[in-house]
Amino acid sequence: MINQYIHFRNLRFLLHEVLDAEGLTRFEKHAAYDREAIDMSLDAARQTGDLHLFPHYREMDKDKARFQDGEVWVHPTLRPAIKALADGGWIAATDDFAAGGQQMPWTVFNACLLIFYAANGNAASYAFLTRGAANLIRTFGDENLNRTFVPKMYAGDWQGTMALTEPQAGSSLSDITTAAEPQPDGSYRISGQKIYISGGDHRAVDNVIHLLLARIKGAPEGARGISLFAVPKLRPEGGELVANDVVTAGIFGKMGQKGYVAAHLMLGEKNDCKGYLVGQPHKGLAHMFLMMNEARVATGIMAIGTASAAYYAALKYANERPQGRHPSNKDVAQPQVLIIEHADVKRMLLFQKAVVEGSIALLLQCSYYADLATVGLPEEKLRAHLLLELLTPVAKSYPAEMGIQSVSTAMQCLGGAGYCDDFPIEQFYRDIRVNAIYEGTTGIHGMDLLGRKVLLEDGKAMTWLLEEIKAAIESARAIDDLRDMAEALENTVRQFHKTTMGLIRLAMEDKPEVFLADATLYLEYFGIVVIGWQWLKQAAIASGSLKDSTAEEEKAFYGGKLITARYFIEYELVKTKGLDERLNRRDRLTLDADPAFIN
Amino acid sequence: MKSLVCVSKTPDTTSKISFTNDQSALDTGNIQFIMNPYDEWYALVRALELQEAQGGSVTLINVGPAANDAIIRKGLAIGAEKAIRIEADPQSALFVAKQIAGHAKAENYDIIFLGKETIDYNGSEVGGMIAELLDLPFISYASHLEMNGNTATIHRDIEGGTEVVEVETPFVVSAAKGLAEQRIPNMRGIMMAKSKPLQVIQQAEAGDLAVAVHFEAPPPKKAVTLVDPENMEELVRLLHEEAKVI
Numbered sequence: 001m002i003n004q005y006i007h008f009r010n011l012r013f014l015l016h017e018v019l020d021a022e023g024l025t026r027f028e029k030h031a032a033y034d035r036e037a038i039d040m041s042l043d044a045a046r047q048t049g050d051l052h053l054f055p056h057y058r059e060m061d062k063d064k065a066r067f068q069d070g071e072v073w074v075h076p077t078l079r080p081a082i083k084a085l086a087d088g089g090w091i092a093a094t095d096d097f098a099a100g101g102q103q104m105p106w107t108v109f110n111a112c113l114l115i116f117y118a119a120n121g122n123a124a125s126y127a128f129l130t131r132g133a134a135n136l137i138r139t140f141g142d143e144n145l146n147r148t149f150v151p152k153m154y155a156g157d158w159q160g161t162m163a164l165t166e167p168q169a170g171s172s173l174s175d176i177t178t179a180a181e182p183q184p185d186g187s188y189r190i191s192g193q194k195i196y197i198s199g200g201d202h203r204a205v206d207n208v209i210h211l212l213l214a215r216i217k218g219a220p221e222g223a224r225g226i227s228l229f230a231v232p233k234l235r236p237e238g239g240e241l242v243a244n245d246v247v248t249a250g251i252f253g254k255m256g257q258k259g260y261v262a263a264h265l266m267l268g269e270k271n272d273c274k275g276y277l278v279g280q281p282h283k284g285l286a287h288m289f290l291m292m293n294e295a296r297v298a299t300g301i302m303a304i305g306t307a308s309a310a311y312y313a314a315l316k317y318a319n320e321r322p323q324g325r326h327p328s329n330k331d332v333a334q335p336q337v338l339i340i341e342h343a344d345v346k347r348m349l350l351f352q353k354a355v356v357e358g359s360i361a362l363l364l365q366c367s368y369y370a371d372l373a374t375v376g377l378p379e380e381k382l383r384a385h386l387l388l389e390l391l392t393p394v395a396k397s398y399p400a401e402m403g404i405q406s407v408s409t410a411m412q413c414l415g416g417a418g419y420c421d422d423f424p425i426e427q428f429y430r431d432i433r434v435n436a437i438y439e440g441t442t443g444i445h446g447m448d449l450l451g452r453k454v455l456l457e458d459g460k461a462m463t464w465l466l467e468e469i470k471a472a473i474e475s476a477r478a479i480d481d482l483r484d485m486a487e488a489l490e491n492t493v494r495q496f497h498k499t500t501m502g503l504i505r506l507a508m509e510d511k512p513e514v515f516l517a518d519a520t521l522y523l524e525y526f527g528i529v530v531i532g533w534q535w536l537k538q539a540a541i542a543s544g545s546l547k548d549s550t551a552e553e554e555k556a557f558y559g560g561k562l563i564t565a566r567y568f569i570e571y572e573l574v575k576t577k578g579l580d581e582r583l584n585r586r587d588r589l590t591l592d593a594d595p596a597f598i599n
Numbered sequence: 600m601k602s603l604v605c606v607s608k609t610p611d612t613t614s615k616i617s618f619t620n621d622q623s624a625l626d627t628g629n630i631q632f633i634m635n636p637y638d639e640w641y642a643l644v645r646a647l648e649l650q651e652a653q654g655g656s657v658t659l660i661n662v663g664p665a666a667n668d669a670i671i672r673k674g675l676a677i678g679a680e681k682a683i684r685i686e687a688d689p690q691s692a693l694f695v696a697k698q699i700a701g702h703a704k705a706e707n708y709d710i711i712f713l714g715k716e717t718i719d720y721n722g723s724e725v726g727g728m729i730a731e732l733l734d735l736p737f738i739s740y741a742s743h744l745e746m747n748g749n750t751a752t753i754h755r756d757i758e759g760g761t762e763v764v765e766v767e768t769p770f771v772v773s774a775a776k777g778l779a780e781q782r783i784p785n786m787r788g789i790m791m792a793k794s795k796p797l798q799v800i801q802q803a804e805a806g807d808l809a810v811a812v813h814f815e816a817p818p819p820k821k822a823v824t825l826v827d828p829e830n831m832e833e834l835v836r837l838l839h840e841e842a843k844v845i
């Protein structure tokens with residue numbers, strides 16, 4: 001069952017047949033999430049998407065957010081959309097019952113999040129950005145901060161933001177200069193400016209709470225001197241909300257996500273901006289990074305949600321648009337065939353399906369690890385935690401980077417129509433691009449993966465990942481029709497491991513520049529390997545289920561899984577050969593390239 | 600207000616329908632079932648609105664097998680406080696009406712709600728039958744319902760306009776679009792639904808007077824015909840002779 005933006009049968013396949021999400025009921029925290037509750041949650045998410053999000057996706061782009069008379073005007077459907085997500089209990093869904101949440105497993109929540117992002121990432125982002133900000137206050141803030149801010153944020157009345165970037169400090173957060181000066185009442189006087197603040201100001205909420213990084217006067221230089229503050233646009237004072245000297249200088253004219261505001265904020269220009277310390281002084285970056293895995297996985301979900309919607313738009317078009325004839329048929333009197341009949345269009349559609357469903361599988365796999373890392377048995381917890389740490393840069397970057405290519409390919413399926421705004425693909429193409437920049441650019445994640453994660457706990461995470469992949473290979477090898485695919489992945493993984501060990505040796509020879517110079521390519525290589533793993537897992541299950549299926553639609557579903565897994569092995573996995581060759585070279589081409597020659 | 604809301608299970612509108620047993624039964628193997636939208640979106644929600652405004656209770660009732668429990672619990676998640684399922688494999692509208700009437704007779708409901716029709720059979724039969732069996736007034740296709748004491752003012756959509764009727768409780772009413780606004784269950788409701796009572800009772804003796812023996816799917820849609828914009832005569836001929844619309 002496919003609607004216009006997501007394939008629900010695929011979500012149920014991944015949750016119930018691949019991951020056994022219902023198995024999480026063995027843990028007390030998630031005991032209520034049996035299959036019926038999971039399906040009911042997915043259904044409620046779908047209804048919310050159908051009713052409150054998807055119908056407004058294109059309108060929010062055409063009637064984009066604008067800055068006028070000192071205020072940020074957003075589409076009128078945004079306020080009810082945020083309220084629908086809040087009233088549905090989605091903003092706090094994973095929190096404990098005692099904290100106002102529903103103790104929903106990450107595996108289920110992220111499947112629902114995918115539905116919201118696929119339906120309308122622009123609108124849904126406001127609510128789930130608030131979720132992240134509220135979660136920081138709830139986790140690190142004192143009782144007073146919790147009581148003051150969190151209920152209003154969970155109710156969707158107040159927006160939460162992450163205010164990190166400054167004009168001179170983007171990826172390099174250790175260079176931020178926004179200042180915080182202690183005040184006698186325990187608050188801090190904040191001064192500085194922040195840019196690219198998503199959801200930073202708008203009229204669809206009554207207040208905005210910025211979770212802001214600043215440097216307390218006298219704090220150590222660099223990352224160790226950064227603290228986290230809650231800085232409201234309107235601060236509660238004497239039972240009222242008063243202006244807190246947070247002024248929006250303007251909003252950025254973005255390539256995409258035009259309904260999702262990115263604001264430029266000026267703080268404390270009148271020396272009257274109060275901030276409230278969240279957590280310990282000088283630990284702001286560490287506090288913020290505790291939420292980073294969640295935020296990065298969510299960025300991967302946002303990216304692939306957009307790619308999913310684009311894929312189903314392209315698939316619909318390919319099934320309706322007659323054009324041309326088969327190469328062997330030169331008779332123009334014969335009717336034209338649907339474009340899905342052409343081999344190259346099939347290739348493009350299979351590419352999109354491989355990227356979209358492969359990425360969703362990896363993201364839900366990571367979500368499952370997040371659950372086990374939280375509630376699992378002691379021996380499961382460490383393994384799940386390290387696997388999540390290792391896979392997070394990939395789960396963020398593969399869907400973001402390959403999602404862009406997937407949407408580009410969707411546009412290609414529509415030809416000139418896809419480039420025009422009569423169809424939604426051009427918006428998907430603009431909207432998805434930023435996901436390779438959000439929450440750390442791809443380059444940052446490449447260095448994080450190769451420079452930190454691969455070596456995590458003396459390489460234990462990597463060892464355990466290879467064990468997981470090996471288990472999938474063995475399962476597939478036992479199935480006659482999948483044996484060649486299993487062996488192809490096995491050979492690739494063997495070479496990938498060898499190359500990884502070579503790179504680690506390079507690091508141990510104290511050559512960090514050479515070691516990390518092509519880290520982005522290593523990330524790309526890593527991504528193809530783990531998506532191959534996810535496709536092989538799906539193929540092994542689909543192969544068994546296909547034999548038991550009688551209904552035509554089910555046969556088509558499982559058959560689709562098998563052909564797409566094979567497509568991935570035959571068309572995508574082979575791309576690792578070039579990457580592998582490059583990563584085994586030790587020249588210093590990019591390191592030594594004279595900037596003057598890059599002209 | 601003490602309300603009973605009758606809910607049915609129907610295939611999701613996106614499910615592909617096929618038949619089995621020599622075309623005599625629906626092939627349920629690959630169907631995603633949902634609560635009949637007219638029952639869920641309009642009948643149940645209006646009953647809940649009346650309860651929220653005036654107090655009382657909202658009880659769901661379904662006639663069907665245990666597989667229907669997931670659908671019923673969705674109604675509990677939306678807000679009904681309890682549910683009854685009459686264990687049966689119903690084959691006709693009359694059988695369903697007799698089961699529901701048999702239960703309702705002893706319960707003295709003020710209003711019995713149901714959707715104007717199910718989206719699979721589109722029969723619109725059960726409501727009238729329940730009313731007849733209970734000797735109650737039946738108001739069909741209600742798009743607006745207001746209560747003033749025990750008197751309901753109901754708007755019915757009719758050909759070319761609206762009919763306004765007044766009726767005293769108790770009565771049976773079938774809900775059409777406009778009676779209420781769809782509610783989506785929230786996560787709290789979904790969690791609470793598990794602990795709400797869902798009572799299963801045995802069916803009463805009631806034979807089916809008619810059973811389905813054969814189904815046929817409509818013929819597949821034909822491909823579009825492209826007509827040269829200069830050739831108006833051909834367009835007129837096709838509209839007249841093939842589409843038969845002029």
